Amino acid sequence: MIGLFINEAHVRVNPGTSVAAAILIAGREAFRTSVSGQPRGPLCGMGVCFECRVTLNGVAHARSCQIVCEEGMQVRTT
Amino acid sequence: MIVVVGAGPAGIAAAVRARQCGKPVTVLDDNPTPGGQIWRGGRGPAWLAKFSRSGAKLLSGTRVFGGDTSRRILRAETSTGAQEISYDALILATGARELFLPFPGWTLPGVTGAGGLQALVKSGLPVAGKRIVVAGSGPLLLAVAATMRKSGASVPLVAEQASSLALLRFAGGLSPAKLLQGSVLATTSFRPGSWVRRADGNGRLEKIELQDGKIIPCDYLAVAFGFVPNDELAICLACDRQETESIYHAGGHAGGPSGSGGVELSLVEGEIAGYSAAGRTDLAQKLFPKRAAALRFAGRLERTFALREELRILAETDTIVCRCEDVPFGRLQTADSWRAAKLHFRCGMGPCQGRICGPAVQILFNWRQESIRPPVFPARISSLISTDLISNRSDSSMEPFTK
Amino acid sequence: MGYPDLTDVVIAGGGIVGAACAWEFCQAGLTAAIVEPNVIGGGATGAGMGHLAVMDDSEAQFALTRYSQLLWKELAERLPRGAEYLPCGAIWVAADAEEMAEVHRKRACLAAHRTPAEILDSQSLAEAEPHLRPGLAGGLLLAEDAVVYPPYATRFLIEEAGARLYPGRRVVQLSDEGPTLDDGTFLPAACTVIATGAFARELVPDLPITPRKGHLLITDRYPDFLNHQLIELGYMKSAHLTYSDSVAFNAQPRLTGQVLIGSSRQYATEDRAIETNLMDRMLRRAVEYMPDLAGVSAIRAWTGFRAATPDKLPLIGVCPGYSNVYLATGHEGLGISTSTGTARLLADLILNRESAIPRAPYLPGRAYTHDRSVH
Numbered sequence: 001m002i003g004l005f006i007n008e009a010h011v012r013v014n015p016g017t018s019v020a021a022a023i024l025i026a027g028r029e030a031f032r033t034s035v036s037g038q039p040r041g042p043l044c045g046m047g048v049c050f051e052c053r054v055t056l057n058g059v060a061h062a063r064s065c066q067i068v069c070e071e072g073m074q075v076r077t078t
Numbered sequence: 079m080i081v082v083v084g085a086g087p088a089g090i091a092a093a094v095r096a097r098q099c100g101k102p103v104t105v106l107d108d109n110p111t112p113g114g115q116i117w118r119g120g121r122g123p124a125w126l127a128k129f130s131r132s133g134a135k136l137l138s139g140t141r142v143f144g145g146d147t148s149r150r151i152l153r154a155e156t157s158t159g160a161q162e163i164s165y166d167a168l169i170l171a172t173g174a175r176e177l178f179l180p181f182p183g184w185t186l187p188g189v190t191g192a193g194g195l196q197a198l199v200k201s202g203l204p205v206a207g208k209r210i211v212v213a214g215s216g217p218l219l220l221a222v223a224a225t226m227r228k229s230g231a232s233v234p235l236v237a238e239q240a241s242s243l244a245l246l247r248f249a250g251g252l253s254p255a256k257l258l259q260g261s262v263l264a265t266t267s268f269r270p271g272s273w274v275r276r277a278d279g280n281g282r283l284e285k286i287e288l289q290d291g292k293i294i295p296c297d298y299l300a301v302a303f304g305f306v307p308n309d310e311l312a313i314c315l316a317c318d319r320q321e322t323e324s325i326y327h328a329g330g331h332a333g334g335p336s337g338s339g340g341v342e343l344s345l346v347e348g349e350i351a352g353y354s355a356a357g358r359t360d361l362a363q364k365l366f367p368k369r370a371a372a373l374r375f376a377g378r379l380e381r382t383f384a385l386r387e388e389l390r391i392l393a394e395t396d397t398i399v400c401r402c403e404d405v406p407f408g409r410l411q412t413a414d415s416w417r418a419a420k421l422h423f424r425c426g427m428g429p430c431q432g433r434i435c436g437p438a439v440q441i442l443f444n445w446r447q448e449s450i451r452p453p454v455f456p457a458r459i460s461s462l463i464s465t466d467l468i469s470n471r472s473d474s475s476m477e478p479f480t481k
Numbered sequence: 482m483g484y485p486d487l488t489d490v491v492i493a494g495g496g497i498v499g500a501a502c503a504w505e506f507c508q509a510g511l512t513a514a515i516v517e518p519n520v521i522g523g524g525a526t527g528a529g530m531g532h533l534a535v536m537d538d539s540e541a542q543f544a545l546t547r548y549s550q551l552l553w554k555e556l557a558e559r560l561p562r563g564a565e566y567l568p569c570g571a572i573w574v575a576a577d578a579e580e581m582a583e584v585h586r587k588r589a590c591l592a593a594h595r596t597p598a599e600i601l602d603s604q605s606l607a608e609a610e611p612h613l614r615p616g617l618a619g620g621l622l623l624a625e626d627a628v629v630y631p632p633y634a635t636r637f638l639i640e641e642a643g644a645r646l647y648p649g650r651r652v653v654q655l656s657d658e659g660p661t662l663d664d665g666t667f668l669p670a671a672c673t674v675i676a677t678g679a680f681a682r683e684l685v686p687d688l689p690i691t692p693r694k695g696h697l698l699i700t701d702r703y704p705d706f707l708n709h710q711l712i713e714l715g716y717m718k719s720a721h722l723t724y725s726d727s728v729a730f731n732a733q734p735r736l737t738g739q740v741l742i743g744s745s746r747q748y749a750t751e752d753r754a755i756e757t758n759l760m761d762r763m764l765r766r767a768v769e770y771m772p773d774l775a776g777v778s779a780i781r782a783w784t785g786f787r788a789a790t791p792d793k794l795p796l797i798g799v800c801p802g803y804s805n806v807y808l809a810t811g812h813e814g815l816g817i818s819t820s821t822g823t824a825r826l827l828a829d830l831i832l833n834r835e836s837a838i839p840r841a842p843y844l845p846g847r848a849y850t851h852d853r854s855v856h
Contacts, residue, residue, distance in 0.1 A: 017202030018110075024203050029187040029282045035737070036404040039281050041187030043401070043434070045194030045201075046115050047108055048175050048308070050429040051401060061429065061456075061701050061778050065198065066139075067157075068110045146757070414648070417520045421527050421632040423563070429701050429780050451755055451782060456701060459742075460775035462782075463764050 004073040019064035019075055020045075020052045031064065032078045054078065079104060080355045081152060081165035082134075083142055083311065086114020087341050089171030090125050091348030092355070093134040096169075099356035103134040104163065106154055108141040108455075114173055115193050116341055118200045125345070143461065144452035147315050153452075153461070160461030167355040170312050171348055174305035177437050179385070180399050180407065181392035182276040184301070188283025192222040192302035199229055206230030211286055211294055213237035213274045214302035215383040217340070220268070222300055235294055239273040240383050248382040273389060274299065289388065303385060306437040310454040340379065343372035390442055399442070400435040402428020407442075416445035429456050488514045488645065490831070491660055491670040493652040493684065496526035497631050497817050498809050499676035500638035501824035507642035509828055514670075515644050516662060518651040522632030525678050525816055528697065528785020530733055530743055532710050533627045534571060534818050537590050541794055541842030546815060547596055548838050549822030550625060556821060559641075563633040565736040571626035571710040572601065572609060574617060574730070574770065580714040581618040588621055597624050610708060612773045628710055628733055631817045652677075655684060657805040672831055675800065676809045678816070679786035685800060689849065690811050692786040694747040696760050701778040704738035713770060716744070728763040730770045740777065742767050744814070746787075755782055789813045790849070797826050797843040807831065808845050 001012040004019075006026040013022045020042050023031060030039030031052050042052035047066040055076040056062035064075070080096045082089045085107035093103045109118070113126060129136075137154075145152040152163045176191040183189065190198065192212055199205055208231045212223045215238060223233045238245070276287045277299055285295045346369045353362035393399065395408035403424040413419035416439060419426070425439065426432030431454075436447055453462060490506050492499045495517030503513040520527070533553045537543040557566045575581040584600060591598040599622040601609060606620045639646065647662065652673075654661040659670035675684055679692035716729040731743040745763045747756075760782060768775045790796065790811040800806040807830070809823050826843070829836040841847075 014202060018198070021198055021202035024198070031187075034185070034398075034401065034404050038185060038398075038404070039187055040185060040401070041282070042190060042198060043178070043194055044176060044191050045197030046175060048430060048433045049401070053429075059776075060703065065201070066108065066110060068201075415520060417523060421520055421523055422636050427781070429778070431780060453779060453782065456778045456780045458775065459698075459700070459764055459768065459777055459779050462698075462779055463761050463768070463775075 002069050002071050004069050004071065004075060006075045007077060013069050015069075017069050019054070019056065019062075019067045019069055019073065022069050023054065023064060023075060023077065028077055030077060079165055080167045080169065080352075081106065081163055082169040082171055082352075083107075083152070084114065084171035084173055084308075085109065085112035085129075085136060085138070086171060086173045086344065087116060087125065088173065088344040088348035088351070089114070089169070090129045091345045092169045092171055092352035094125065094128045094132045095349045095352030095361070096356045097132040097134050097352075099353065099358050099361075101356045103132070104165075105134050105136045106140045106142055106152070106163065107136065107138050110138055112136060112138065115197060118197050141455050141457075142311055143455045143457040145311075145315055155457050155461035160458070169348075169351045169355055170315075171344075171351070172308040172311055173344070174307050175433060176302060177304040177306045177441075178301070178434055179303050179389050179392065179438055179441065180397050181274065182394050182397050183278050183283070183286075185398050185401055186277055186279050186283045187281070188279065188297060189277050189299045189301065192218050192300040195298055195300040196222050196225050199225060204229070205298070208232070208297040209234055209295065210298040210300060211235045211237065211274070211296045212300045212302070213239075213272075213286075215239045215304060215385060216302055216379065218302045222302070223267075226300075231298075234267055234296065235272075235288075236268045237272040237274060237288065238268065238270045239386055239389060240270060242270045244382050245270050248378060273386075274301065275392060303389070304383070306433075308433075310431070310433075310450050314450040314452055314454045340372070340376060343369070343376050346372050385441075393442065399438060400425040400428065400432075402426075402430050402435075405435070410439065410443065416440075416443075416447050419443075419445070420448075431456070487669045487671065488512050488659075489670070490514070490672045490674055491516065491652075491668050492644075492674045492676055493660065494524075494676035494678060494810075495521040495635070495639065495646070495648075496524050496676060496678055497522065497635045497638075497820040498526075498678070498812065498823055499674070500635040500642070500644075501820035502674055502676060502809055502827055503642040503644040504638040505824035505828040506831075507644070509832055513642055513644040514647060514668065515639060516647040516650050516652050516660070516668075518649060518663075520632075521639060521646075521648075522635035525785050525787055526635055527632045528695070528783055529631060529787075529814070529817055530697065530731065530741060531629045531631045531817050532571065532712075532731075532733060533629060534710075534712075534815070535591070535596060535623060535626060536815060536818075537587060538793060539842075541839075542815075543590075543594060544838045545795075545819050545822045545826075545843065547594065548825075549819040550627075552821035552825060553627065553629070553818075554625070557627070557629075560629070560634060561637055563630070564637055565630035565633065566627060567629070567734070567736050568625075568627040569709050569734055570622060570624040571712060572606070573621040573623070573716075574606070574613065574711055574713050575619050575621075576713065576715075576770075577618050583714050584619060584621045591623075598622065599624065610711065612706060612771050613711070614770060614772050617770075622709070626710055628735070629817065630735070652684060655800075655803065655806050657803055671805065673806045674809050674827065675806065678810055678812075679788040681788060681808070681810045685802075685808070688796070688808070688811075688845075689790055690788050690796075691748070692751055693789040693813065694745070694750055694752075694784055694786055695743065695814070696745040696755060696763055696782065696784050698742045698760070698764065698779050698782040699735075700740045700742070700774075701780050702738035703740060703777060706738075706773070706777070707732055707734040707740050707771075709734070711770070713766075726759060728759065728766050730766045732767060732771065732774075740774070742774070751786070753784055755784055787813045787816070792849045795819065795823060795843055796845040797823050798830060798840065798845050801846045 011026045043049040393407040489511035652660040713730040733741040796808040796811040
């Protein structure tokens with residue numbers, strides 16, 4: 001199992017799990033807030049819609065559906 | 079060096095065949111593992127095994143954002159750096175993405191593409207015990223429904239917008255094998271001639287409403303309206319995406335004119351591209367009948383599952399069309415071209431660069447899209463700067479910006 | 482002016498200058514029509530930076546930019562949200578002692594013209610803009626500089642003016658009785674205004690206007706990355722050069738949180754394509770000033786063409802060879818900034834009103850001298 005932090009909550013997932021899946025496993029439905037304040041989550045699952053973006057290890061706009069979880073990752077939804 | 083962009087079925091088939099002809103092959107793929115969307119998670123048939131044995135070099139997590147056909151280079155970035163990749167022949171196998179038509183509530187968390195939900199499940203999302211409605215059009219609906227059920231979800235409804243008549247006509251032309259597959263996948267929850275009119279929920283999806291007013295509570299709504307080719311790179315490199323033969327010098331693509339031809343078409347086009355790029359047009363030509371057959375099947379798919387008019391008018395005035403910039407349908411109705419919608423209302427000015435709203439807007443308003451400029455995918459500024467300078471920099475300036 | 486089918490003013494060009502003119506004429510009770518072949522605000526207007534700047538390269542340039550800036554400030558109260566008006570101020574950044582001396586000179590000059598300007602030392606500059614690289618000498622803060630999103634402002638001005646639109650049409654022939662369009666329509670008009678920017682020579686072949694290409698790039702949203710419009714003092718050197726390609730660091734915070742990066746200048750090309758070597762140079766320059774930009778995600782790049790004149794001042798006035806055809810073009814990199822002042826001066830001229838600043842320096846047909854600097 002791999003441990004990572006979703007908004008500072010520690011979550012354990014199977015190896016090969018995407019960060020997007022980990023966020024949903026952690027119970028967080030809204031990955032980001034849209035420009036007019038709406039909650040948004042993953043749409044395309046393949047990295048082209050940018051709805052699943054989160055801040056990963058301090059880097060903004062990371063497409064969580066395209067990133068495999070690594071030990072100790074710090075994920076922040078926005 | 080033959081460079082293949084995309085490690086989906088088409089790219090994999092191209093790489094395998096080109097390798098079999100003895101050519102060095104490098105495959106660039108944005109996804110973390112090969113297989114594209116349909117074989118996501120690395121699972122899949124024999125082709126993936128052949129690919130891993132083929133000796134083709136795979137660069138995963140690598141997205142091409144531009145290039146220069148006069149110098150035969152592509153420019154790509156990863157999460158930690160950027161590079162120029164030289165090619166002698168280029169095979170563009172960038173595949174397709176799902177077409178989304180806006181409807182009220184489609185932006186709620188829990189509404190995903192059908193392929194999108196499948197991708198999420200294959201990359202670890204547990205859906206056991208969840209209620210999932212699958213809606214839209216095409217064979218993908220049943221495939222996704224089957225995946226969801228196998229993963230322990232219940233699928234109270236598969237809503238296919240094509241009419242029973244259209245489906246019967248289509249089934250009449252299917253082989254027994256395909257019919258069997260269809261009947262195994264079909265259940266009493268399959269309803270032709272139906273579609274989702276709206277999705278509702280407080281902060282996330284809670285229920286959907288069908289065209290006849292029937293309400294179905296659900297946790298996920300997976301929608302599939304068809305596919306759009308990922309031809310931005312091809313267009314930017316001034317390739318004609320309809321041309322699948324002349325790949326080596328001007329680039330080309332595999333995956334079918336609309337990307338919706340199914341795996342068979344993607345595979346055979348990939349094989350043809352691989353053989354052709356490797357200079358074995360004789361082997362490529364042997365596959366033309368197979369491709370023709372696959373194209374015919376693809377054509378029948380397109381006709382059977384053509385989207386009905388009602389789907390074009392689902393959006394209401396305040397239904398968001400451009401999700402990156404939250405541009406509602408009502409605003410777009412006051413623009414008279416794609417360029418005006420972009421410039422005046424920011425439609426398509428977000429990071430998806432119009433990939434999601436563009437095809438929708440084309441269907442809703444019949445607007446022609448503009449030409450594509452680099453970067454064809456968002457890229458870090460350090461990646462955009464010439465790579466010969468990057469080699470002189472310390473690593474920290476190549477890293478993404480952190481607060 | 483009472484003929485029902487006679488428009489008072491027909492304006493060729495639906496960019497910011499044309500729109501500002503339409504609005505001014507409407508304020509004065511005149512009817513206006515705009516002829517625009519492409520998208521409203523889709524030319525240089527849509528490509529530019531929208532920095533409402535004060536520039537003091539010459540007395541005349543200062544007068545027009547400052548006057549226009551004050552007019553923009555008045556207009557700002559009526560601009561809708563989509564125009565993204567942001568009174569963020571601008572900082573001219575000095576990299577070394579020589580540029581810092583220029584900062585002092587500039588400030589003295591602006592002070593003499595009662596324009597607020599505050600000198601920032603190295604530390605205050607770093608506090609004002611934390612992402613600028615350390616070791617810069619300082620800068621000059623012009624608190625009244627602002628930024629706007631020009632295409633939306635353009636659209637708004639045209640709608641507010643109630644100007645009649647001839648979309649998809651182009652003026653192909655001029656006369657003192659009115660212009661003729663490409664579909665053969667003759668528009669009777671008391672006045673015609675040419676506000677077609679870089680390609681004005683298509684209508685008036687011997688105009689001293691040449692297109693000057695520029696590159697820009699915009700990033701994804703990074704709120705709080707940048708607080709002010711930033712311009713390197715080398716910008717003036719870049720804008721001055723009349724013979725070679727140049728880049729200068731220019732960065733703008735947008736209301737959206739995106740960072741808009743410029744700038745470049747090129748001669749002798751009308752090719753719209755993005756040129757890698759210029760984009761490289763421009764971005765490298767930007768990263769030199771703001772190293773953190775290297776890791777920021779860029780989502781779009783484009784080019785545009787400024788309308789350049791030999792003395793870097795626009796043409797505002799009667800078009801040589803005509804009595805009722807006027808020019809409102811040749812604004813180089815200051816089209817957005819000076820659109821308001823241009824429109825007001827032109828309206829003053831047509832309506833025989835006194836202007837708040839002298840109109841003579843911008844008259845078409847003037848003799849061109851270079852480097853009419855304030856100092």
